[in-house]
Amino acid sequence: MSSIIENxxxxxxxxxxKQHQKxxxxxxxxxxxxxxxxxxxxxxxxxxRKELYAKRKRANDAAVSFAIAGILxxxxxxxxxxxxxxxxxxxxxxxxxxxITASTVALLxxxxxxxxxxxxxxTVDNSVDDWKIAMSFRRxxxxxVEFIICSIHPMPGSKGTYCAxxxxxxxxxxxxxxxxxxxxxxxxxxxxxxxxxxxVMLHSKLYQDASAQSIGALNRIHFNFRFIFKSLMTLHPxxxxxxxxxxxxxxxxxxxxxxxxxxxDPHFSNYLNTLWLIAITFLSVGYxxxxxxxxxxxxxxxxxxxxxxxxxxxxxxxxxxxxxxxxSEKYVHDFVLDVDLDKKLKHEAxxxxxxxxxxYKFRKLKANHSKSFHFQRKLLEAIYNIRQxxxxxxxxxxxxxxxxxxxxxxxxxxxxxxxxxxxxLTLEEKVxxxxxxILAIHDKLNAIHKTVRLTHQPRE
Numbered sequence: 001m002s003s004i005i006e007n008x009x010x011x012x013x014x015x016x017x018k019q020h021q022k023x024x025x026x027x028x029x030x031x032x033x034x035x036x037x038x039x040x041x042x043x044x045x046x047x048x049r050k051e052l053y054a055k056r057k058r059a060n061d062a063a064v065s066f067a068i069a070g071i072l073x074x075x076x077x078x079x080x081x082x083x084x085x086x087x088x089x090x091x092x093x094x095x096x097x098x099x100i101t102a103s104t105v106a107l108l109x110x111x112x113x114x115x116x117x118x119x120x121x122x123t124v125d126n127s128v129d130d131w132k133i134a135m136s137f138r139r140x141x142x143x144x145v146e147f148i149i150c151s152i153h154p155m156p157g158s159k160g161t162y163c164a165x166x167x168x169x170x171x172x173x174x175x176x177x178x179x180x181x182x183x184x185x186x187x188x189x190x191x192x193x194x195x196x197x198x199x200v201m202l203h204s205k206l207y208q209d210a211s212a213q214s215i216g217a218l219n220r221i222h223f224n225f226r227f228i229f230k231s232l233m234t235l236h237p238x239x240x241x242x243x244x245x246x247x248x249x250x251x252x253x254x255x256x257x258x259x260x261x262x263x264x265d266p267h268f269s270n271y272l273n274t275l276w277l278i279a280i281t282f283l284s285v286g287y288x289x290x291x292x293x294x295x296x297x298x299x300x301x302x303x304x305x306x307x308x309x310x311x312x313x314x315x316x317x318x319x320x321x322x323x324x325x326x327x328s329e330k331y332v333h334d335f336v337l338d339v340d341l342d343k344k345l346k347h348e349a350x351x352x353x354x355x356x357x358x359x360y361k362f363r364k365l366k367a368n369h370s371k372s373f374h375f376q377r378k379l380l381e382a383i384y385n386i387r388q389x390x391x392x393x394x395x396x397x398x399x400x401x402x403x404x405x406x407x408x409x410x411x412x413x414x415x416x417x418x419x420x421x422x423x424x425l426t427l428e429e430k431v432x433x434x435x436x437x438i439l440a441i442h443d444k445l446n447a448i449h450k451t452v453r454l455t456h457q458p459r460e
Contacts, residue, residue, distance in 0.1 A: 049124050056117040057202045063110035064199050067192040070103035070153060074186050075254065077154075082261055088182075097156040104153045107192075111150060115143055149191045154182040187255050187296070193247075200232075201225045237318040245282075245311055252304050253278045259296035277301070282308035334400045341393050348385045355379035 077096040086092050122134040206212050207223050216223055232240050253275040260268035267273045267290045277290045281304045292298050325333060355378040362372035 045124055045127075049121065052117055052121045052124065053208075056114060056121065059110050059114040059117060060195070060198055060202055063107055063114060064195045066103045066107040066110065067150065067195050070100050070107065071189055071192060073100045073103065074154065074189055078182070078186060078258065094156050097154055100153050101156055104151060107150050108147060111147065149188065149194075152185055152188045152191075154185045186258060190251050190255065193251075197225050197229075201228045204228045204231075206231060233314075233318075237314075237321075241311065241314055241318060248304070248307055248311075249275065249278055249282060252282075252300055256292060256297050256300045259294050259300060260292060278304050281305050282311070284308055284312070330400070334396060337396055338393070341389055341396070345386060345389045345393075348382045348389065351382035352379060352386070355382055 073096060077093065077100070080086060080096075081088050081093060119131050119134045122128075123131055126133075128134070201207055201224065206228060213223060215221075216227075221227060229240075253271065256278060257268055257271055257274040260274070273290055277292070278301075280287055281301050284305065292301055355375045358375040359372060359379060362369075362375065
C-alpha cells in the first residue's frame with residue numbers, strides 16, 4: 001500500500017494482468033534504487049564525504065611512507081655500492097633493489113586507492129551518477145604523469161652499466177664523462193617528494209575545517225596547496241623557508257655527488273665538497289674551486305642557482321615584512337615624533353621672539369651694530385627652522401595616512417551613512433504615522449461637525 005501511495009501518477013483501476021506485473025516490477029526496482037546518490041539525504045552525503053576524506057588522507061599517508069622508504073633504500077644501496085661494501089652484482093644489492101621495487105609497487109597501489117577515493121569524493125560533492133564524469137582530460141594527464149614519476153626506480157638485475165658521452169673542455173681537450181645507468185633512474189626518485197606537499201595540504205587545519213571550507217566556497221577560494229603554502233608563509237615564514245632551503249641543499253648535494261661519482265675528480269668523492277659547491281651556487285657566489293664536469297651535474301647546478309634566486313627573493317620579502325613596524329608600533333612612533341616636533345616648534349618660536357626683541361632693542365639704541373646683525377641672523381635661522389619643522393609635520397601626517405587608515409575611515413563613513421539612512425527611514429515612518437493620525441483626527445472632526453449641523457438644523 002505504501003508503494004502505491006508513493007507513486008500517485010500510476011492509475012489504481014483499469015489494469016490488466018500484464019500492467020499489474022509491470023507496475024510491480026517498477027516499484028521493486030525503485031525500492032532497490034533507494035541507495036542511489038539521487039535518493040541520498042544531505043546528512044548521509046555529509047557522513048559519506050567525511051568518511052571518504054579520512055580514507056583518502058590515510059591512503060596518502062601510506063603512499064608518502066612508501067615513497068620516502070624507497071628513497072632511503074635507494075640512498076643506502078647507492079652509498080654501499082660506491083663505498084665498495086659490496087658490488088653491484090652481488091646478492092645484497094639485488095635484495096636492496098627488490099625492496100625498492102616492492103616499495104614502489106606498494107606506492108603505486110596506494111596511489112590508485114587515493115585517486116579512486118578522490119573520484120568518489122568528486123561524485124559525492126557534485127551529486128553525479130557516473131565516475132567517468134570526474135575523469136576529465138586534465139585529471140587523466142595528471143594521474144598518468146604521477147604514475148610515471150612514481151614508477152621510476154633502479155630495477156633489480158642491472159649490472160652497473162654506464163651512460164657515457166664526450167665533453168669538450170677548455171683548450172679543446174676531449175674526455176669521456178659517464179654516469180651509472182642506475183643513476184639515471186635514481187635521481188628522478190626525488191620527484192616523489194611532491195607527495196609531501198600533498199600531505200601538508202591534507203593535514204592542514206584550514207583544509208580540515210568545515211567552516212573554513214564553507215567560507216572559501218562562498219568566496220570562490222580553492223583550498224589547494226598554493227593557498228595552504230601562502231597561509232603557511234604568512235604565519236610561519238622563517239620555519240617554512242628554513243625547511244625548504246635545507247631540503248634543497250641536502251637533496252641537490254647528494255644528486256650532484258651521484259652524477260659526478262664516476263669521474264676521476266677526487267673532490268666529488270666527499271659529500272661535504274658537493275655540499276659546499278651547492279651552497280655557494282645556491283647563494284650565487286660561485287668561487288670556481290670545484291666545478292661539475294658532467295651534463296647531469298651542470299644541470300643540477302643551474303637548477304640550484306634558479307632555486308637560490310627564488311629563495312633569496314623570498315628571504316628579502318620576509319625580512320622586509322619582519323622589519324616593518326606594526327600598526328600599533330607605527331602609531332606610537334608617529335606620536336613620539338609628533339611630540340618631539342611640537343617641542344622643537346615651540347622652542348624655535350621662543351627663539352623668534354627672543355631674537356626679535358634683541359633686534360628691536362639694538363636698533364632702537366642705534367649702537368653695537370654687530371650684535372644687531374647677529375640677532376638678525378638668529379631670527380632668520382629660527383624662522384627657517386620653523387618652516388622646516390612644519391614641513392616635517394606635514395610629511396609625518398601624510399605618512400601616517402596609509403591604506404589601512406583609508407579603509408578604516410571608509411568603513412566608518414559607510415557605517416555613519418547607514419546609521420543616518422536608518423534614522424531617516426525611521427523618521428519618515430514616524431512622519432507618515434503622524435500624518436495618518438492627523439488625517440484620522442480631521443475625518444473625525446468633519447464627522448462631528450456634520451453631526452452638530454444636523455442637530456442644530458430647524459425642524460419644519
